[in-house]
Amino acid sequence: MDRISILGVQFDAITKTEAVQHAMANIRQGRKGYVVTPNSEIVYMARSDAQLKKLLNAASLVLPDGIGVVHAAKILNKPLKEKVAGIEFAADLIAEMAKEGRSLFLFGAKPGVAEKAAENLKKKHPGLVITGCRDGYFKDDAEAIKDINAAGHSDVILVCLGAPKQEFFMHTHLNELNGTLLCGLGGSLDVYAGIVERAPDFYVDHGLEWFYRLKKEPWRAKRMTALPKFLLTVMKSKITGKEQ
Ligand code: UDP
Numbered sequence: 001m002d003r004i005s006i007l008g009v010q011f012d013a014i015t016k017t018e019a020v021q022h023a024m025a026n027i028r029q030g031r032k033g034y035v036v037t038p039n040s041e042i043v044y045m046a047r048s049d050a051q052l053k054k055l056l057n058a059a060s061l062v063l064p065d066g067i068g069v070v071h072a073a074k075i076l077n078k079p080l081k082e083k084v085a086g087i088e089f090a091a092d093l094i095a096e097m098a099k100e101g102r103s104l105f106l107f108g109a110k111p112g113v114a115e116k117a118a119e120n121l122k123k124k125h126p127g128l129v130i131t132g133c134r135d136g137y138f139k140d141d142a143e144a145i146k147d148i149n150a151a152g153h154s155d156v157i158l159v160c161l162g163a164p165k166q167e168f169f170m171h172t173h174l175n176e177l178n179g180t181l182l183c184g185l186g187g188s189l190d191v192y193a194g195i196v197e198r199a200p201d202f203y204v205d206h207g208l209e210w211f212y213r214l215k216k217e218p219w220r221a222k223r224m225t226a227l228p229k230f231l232l233t234v235m236k237s238k239i240t241g242k243e244q
Helices: 016-029 040-047 050-057 067-075 086-099 113-124 141-149 165-173 188-192 201-205 209-216 218-224 226-240
Strands: 003-006 009-012 033-036 103-108 129-134 154-160 179-184
Touching: 003 067, 009 040, 009 050, 016 086, 016 154, 016 179, 033 165, 040 050, 040 067, 040 226, 050 165, 067 209, 067 226, 086 103, 086 154, 086 179, 086 188, 103 113, 103 141, 113 129, 113 188, 129 141, 141 165, 154 165, 154 188, 165 179, 201 209, 209 218, 218 226
Parallel strands: 033 179, 103 129, 103 154, 154 179
Antiparallel strands: 003 009
């Protein structure tokens, strides 16, 4: 599998379908690992956080979530095959898991959200086994790990604590958690629960999902200033040939 470096973060140049196949193979073989879906904001953050960069690159799958990362790859003449939004990857993965009666644990979001998401997912995919749910607000990690493991083994654990908290959690606790594949998916449980709507297709298809989110959640404006800074840094790295 080709990996393409964007400011030192090594992205897998694969389609969403290939990513799902890869994840299913890991699940069938019981190969432990975690999936990250960094957007430009996280890649920009990883520039000045060596530990974050290291743990992103240690993931089984590094999927380009967001149009900023896809543009960056084009600027660097190292095109990625396509944007792979974490939430869409997970939706397809869950559909495949359901066909084989695979098990899923939902971890993250505010109390009650994961349960609602579980209900909706179970309705849509009757073959899916939901081992349990746990909200994402806890005093210490050990408490959350205990609750997750009490559900027994899960083929997949969705870890939805927001970035980069979820990436640090997955990397630190991979071996303690009784699950094969951990997937860091930000606000996806809120969407599966029907609490937050995803942007309409028009915005998604035209690379304008960020604009829709900004309209709905204006407090994101500060975080989003990372996008132009990120693209400028990518252009600079192309000119200088340096990754930083
Ligand atoms: N969250 C959580 N624990 C925390 C902080 C956040 O479970 O300590 C949840 C929050 O409720 C939301 C998700 O993590 O469901 C973050 O969503 P967001 O859309 O901000 O994710 P990102 O943009 O980072 O992918």
